[in-house]
Structures are given as structure tokens and as C-alpha cells.
Amino acid sequence: MEEEARSFLGSFVEEFPAALEDGSPLPVSPLSRKVTLEELHGESLELGLRLLAARGAPAGLSALLCQAALSQLLQNDLSPFHCAQEAGHNQEEEQPVVLLQSDAVQRLFLTKLIEVTLAWHQDFPKHPPSRFLHCSVHAIKNTRRKMEDKHLALAEFNQLFGIQSGVDCAYYAVFDGHGGVDAATYAATHLHVALSKQETLQSDTATAFKSAFKHTDDMFRGKAKRERLRSGTTGVAVLIQGQQLSVAWLGDSQAILVREGQAITLMEPHKPDREDEKQRIEELGGCITFMGCWRVNGTYAVSRAIGDFDQKPYVSGDADCSTTQLLGDEDYVLLACDGFFDAVKPSEVPHLVLDALHQSVDPEGGGDATLEQSEDTVGLRVAQQLVSHAKAAGSSDNITVMLVFLRPLKQLLAQNSSTGTAQDAPQQ
Template sequence: MDTLQGRKLTVSKIQNSSEFLCFSSLITLSFSFSLFNWLVPSFDASFLESCECRKTRMWLIFKRLFNVSRKGTDKVPTGTDPFYCFTSVLSASVQIGMGIYLSIPKTEKFSEDGENDRLRYGLSSMQGWRATMEDAHAAYTDLDESTSFFGVYDGHGGKVVAKFCAKFLHQQVLKSEAYSVGDIGTSLQKAFLRMDEMMRGQRGWRELSVLGDKINKFTGMIEGLIWSPRSSDGDYQVDDWAFEEGPHSDFAGPTSGSTACVAVIRNNQLVVANAGDSRCVISRQGQAYNLSRDHKPDLEIEKDRILKAGGFIHAGRVNGSLNLARAIGDMEFKQNKFLPAEKQIVTANPDINTVELCDEDEFVVLACDGIWDCMSSQQLVDFIHEQLHSETKLSAVCERVLDQCLAPSTAGGEGCDNMTMILVQFKKPAQSSAQAEEQSSSNKQADTEIKVEKSDS
């Protein structure tokens, strides 16, 4: 029995000939693509996007996967390259083989509503024209007795990172020492960065396999055949994942990623954390204010960090590939061992914006770029106000927004993405005339202190 980096390498019994043929065929496929990799010329991301032939797109992505794997410990820990390549190729082949768009959009929606004594919310998500649904969300009116939590996570390269964040990010906020002393902003920042740490661990890898689609569950099963688990791993509870637990695994983490846009509301304080191009907008007296900034590579502050970390920007994409400068996951851009997480080519470090709420604040919207590609912040706020005249159910308002944004075809590109939106409306307490006058005065002061620019129409 061999050992590989301290782990026992076991040979699992093949139950029948069909399982053996399946397993051996997949290994052969992985080896074949590795061999042919040397024969394929190098292409950049812009050429890849221009390829209409699915086989060509698939071939170029295979090439990129194996280029990454050949770089050894800078990208993949020693000893895990074959398995890493194997699972990556399987996942990519399924996604690319399916194509980017469906012939008919999936317009079925997941919607829900909720409320407490301070606010109410509605949300809706729709797959649309995309071949897969990679968005996720989290909505908790009572994270604790005085705090509400809402998050939108827009995945890319797969859905697993978005789903991982939706399951664990709010838990890590709660477990942060900063949160326990009332520092919501710091607790959010730590939780964002913590997601990458957790996904690098072997336990994180298994959780990603469970959260993934069928092919990812299959690769998780293969991992189980190869690696013998520790005796202490059998009875752990993922919800009890300790905050201080650090990475202790040979796995480099997922190459897929996700944006994260989170709003935490406690009493009259709203704290927004954002990494990526999902967006949070507040409506104050009908005026839209952006509470987050879209993290595109061409922004000066993002470009400066990318270049200093050894990356480059081509065609508006980081290293010619990713069109985001900040994201959770995307570990191939976070391999510089001499830089902290905040200074990597792509970072999960969020912008934090804290706003004191006033009586003129009507609602907050969190949405992925599938919405913002079709509507400006002010256009969406205006549309919501219009819908609220005739519809009181907030999830129904969100559904109307999704229907409004859905493109009639895939010809134009806009309106063809996954769409997720959360609408949070503040409840207004009853006030006396004297209280209303005092509140009006404080609202004028608050309006001058809001930390973001008014949205363009």
C-alpha cells in the first residue's frame, strides 16, 4: 500500500465491469487530452470567445486546464495534478458540451417572501437563457434578534462557489469576534476572505462536491475512492465549522468563483459588503444611490493591484480571462505566496459601506449583473416604485423585473444571463407630528452624509 503526502492510497473494489469500463475510459480521456495539449497552439481569451464551434471552445479550454496543471505547486500541489486535471476536464467538458445558451429560456422562478417587525423582503431568481443556473442567495430577517442579512452570489465557471457562500458566509459573520462586539463591517470583511480559506481545505473540497451538480458529485465520489478519510472526519457537522480553523489540505481550491454582495441591517444602520459586479442600491425619496461599486479590472485602484501582483489586463479581463477584479474563489489568480489575500491579482476583499438609515429611505435592492446589464440603478428604482402602486407582494415585483429584463432571443447578449434580485422594504413606525418634524430635520442631514454618488438615470 503506497502513501501520497501522508495519506493512504487505497485501491477500491470495482463492483462490476461497467464501473470498470467507465472509470478506465475517463482516465484514458484525461490522458489523451494531456498528450494532445502539446500539439495545440496558444490562443487568448478573445479568440476563445469568438469560436462558434463548441468542439473548438472545448478544445481550447482543455488546453488551458492542462497548462495550469503543468505548472506544479504554483497552481496545483504536488501529487494532486492528475486528479485535479481529471476532475477539471470532466466539469469543463460537461459545461462546454452543453453550450452557453438554451434554445428556449427557463422562465420558472424561485421566489419567496419574509418579514419581521422592522422590514419585509421579497426575492426571485430565474435561470433564463443560460444552460446552467449559477446564482445563489441568502435571506435571513433575523440573523440575530436585532440584525437582518441578505446576500446575492453570482457564480461563474460553475455554481459551487456561489452556493458555498450562500450556505456559509452568514455563519462566519456570526462567528466572528468582531461581530460579537458590534463591528459588522470587519466581521463581513473577515467572512469574505474566510470563504477562500475554507474552500482550500479538504473539508471544503468535499462540501463543494456536495453542493455541485451531478458531475461535481461524481468527481467527489471519485475523490472518496482515492483518498482514505481520517477517522475524525466521519461525524463532523459542517454548520459547526470553527472560524479559526485554517487550511490544512493539499487542494488548491476551486477555479470557479462568485461575486458576493451582502447587506446587513441592524437597527438604523445598513452595512454593505461587495466583491465583484453584483450591486446594492438604496431608494431615498425615489432617488437611487449605489451603495456598492462594480469591481471591473479597468478601474484604476483594481488595475494598480493587479499589475503589482504580477497580473495583466487584456480586453478588459484579468490575465485575458476573468472580467472581474474581485471575487470569492478563482484560486488560479490567488497563488502568490508572498502576498496577503487583499493584494492578490484577484481578491475576495470587499468594499465596506456603512449608511445610517433615515425615514426617507424606502427600500434596498441587491441584484446580480444579469439585472444591471439591462437596467440602470435609477431605472430599476423607478420601475419598482411603479410596480408597488399595484402590487404589494415584493417577490411578485421581483418577478416582474426579471420578466422585464429577459431578452426575446440570445442575439443581443443582454438579458440572457441568470437573474437574481432581493428587494428589502423598510417598515415605517407610526410617529407624532413633533417626531416627524424632528425626523425630517435629521433626514436632511443624513442625505448630505450618504457615502455614495447618486445613480445615473
């Protein structure tokens, strides 16, 4: 791994041998034109990871580089990047929000990133290896006019945030936007940052997750007001801390765990016709009506979401969270939006995954399945085949599927694809 990292650093410093020149175009575009100081954290990390990934950087190295560059950025005086306060702002009504010019401040961040890269190329620091989990993800627009799903796979959670707890953490999330992609993009950029800052992250992950969802919703409220945005997003996020798996969610995106070929329910999606959700909304003075599907006050087909501020509090921003101890015999956790689960039952997933695995390694079906190809290549095809199955089963929505494999694929291939049970598969 160190050899791969050194090789990347060498190629990167050839492309960026010095700081970016003033006035030169940025090599990657920021997400926003203006950001608050709090939003700068997530947007800078997203920008840096995107830049490095496009150049083939090892994921662990990317996280460490971005974390180091952001730490240096935040030590600078950022007041020169402040935007002028807009005319007509009534200071008596609310505290003015300090906004930064994204292009200018992100130029400084990228300069810090280049400086760190140059320094590490000369003197590469030692870093402990992190736990690696194979992740397979695939997303399609399908027949919809726009793609409003977003997702994030972050096996290097600790490295990205400089967390030294001694427990490896990995974060995965799928967001299903509606009314535009802004809320989904915002959640994919900021939720994990908010989670990393929760004091209870190690001691009470459920409380940390719920607070992070709520804080992200509050942050997006400010952006939506400033920029007149009206979108919303459901979301499901998984944090794996050692042998503990926590899943938090808003709305009808879902995650399921598969253990020895059997689907394990981790959560119950928030839908308007769910009895407790219906009661909550009606007690607030709202109503649930059927207009092709069950909707909150005749509008949104979800009862909880980030955004959708025109229907708060009926569409709640409060997430739920559940925690499961991993025993070592788990196969994988699957996260997906409703575009998948509306067409595929959770009980069908184990068979579909095993069939996809066997098809990936033995597409002709003429011999014993082997992993002659890399596990990365085989794993990536699994999500593609699940998405294709959901589309063929009638889904017309955006579809995103993410699988996080919790044990080697060769063990999963030892399972019988017709029964979904393990056959002499060695335990982890």
C-alpha cells in the same frame, strides 16, 4: 404568531413523531458528502432551514429550532463520524484536516431537530418578537445553460445564531457564480456563519464583514483543493443592525438604497477596468486585456471573487464594505447580480419598482391602487417584474433580484411612479 408556530409544531411532530431510524433515507439531502467541523455549522443550518421551509414553518421559528438543534449537536462526541484519512497524505507538508461523514452526522443533527420540536410542542418557550421586513426575491436561469446564482434572505440573523445584543439584525446576500455553482453555494452557506462569529460584529461591522469574506474564501480554498473545484463567485451582502445598514461586496454584484424615490449609491463594483483595480493587478505582475469584455490575465471578467484560486492574488478575495445610517425615510435596498445591472441602470430602479408595485395591486390600471392582497403577495411580484424587465432589456445572463422593503408598501404606493418622488407619504 405563537398560534402559527404551535400549529406548525403539531403538524411536524405528526410527520416526525420520533428520531430517524438508522438506515432510513434522510428527508432532505446534505449539500456535501464530507465536511470539516467548521463547515458542519453552515451545512447543518442550511439543511435544517431547508427541511422546515419545505413544510411551511414560520421563518422565526425555523431559526430558533435550528439554532437549538445545532447547539445540542455540537455538545456530542463527533469522533464516530470521522472519515478515515486518505492514503498518501503527507503530514509533513500540512496539518491533516479532519472530515466528517455528512449523511451520518446530519442524521444526528436531524434527530436533535426532531427532539427539540417534540419538546417545544409539549412546552412552547417564550421568545421576543423580531423585526420583520418584507423581502421580494426572484431568480431565473435565463438563456444560460446552468443557474449559477445563489441568494439568502435571513431576517432572523440573531435567532439563528443565538445573538442577544438587543439590536435586531437581518442579513441578505446575492452570489453570482462562474465556472460552476460550487463557490456560490459555499458562500451562501457559510458567509453569514463566519460573520456571526466575528468579535467586532457589533463594534466594527466593516472589519467583521471583510474578515468573514476572507475567512469564507480561505475555507473554500480547502474544499476546492480536496474536491478539485475550480469555480468562483462574486457576492454582495447586506446586514441591517437597528438603524445601521452595512453592505460588503466582492466583484460586480451590487446593492443600492432608495430613499424617497431616489437611488443612493452604496458601493462601486469591482471590475477589471476600474482604474484602482487595474493598477493593483498590474503592480502584482498581472494584466488587463479586452476579450469581448475586460478580463484579468485574459481569463476572468471579475477582479475580486471568492474562489478562482488559479488567478489569486490577481483576482482578490478582499471585500470592501460601506456603512450607512438609516434615517427612517428609506424605501428599500435592492441587491442584484450583474445579470440585472448590465441591463438596468441604478437610476432606473425607483421608477421600475413603483411601476411594478402599482401594476401588482392594480393590474388592469382602471382604478385606485389598494392593498387588498397581502403585502407579501404584492411584494413578491415586484422582483419578478424587475427580472422580466432586465431580460426584455437584453440580459441573457442568470438574473437574481432581491428587494428588502424598509417601510410599508402602502407608503411606497403613495409615490408618483412618473417622478419617483413622495406625495404626502407619511414618514416612518
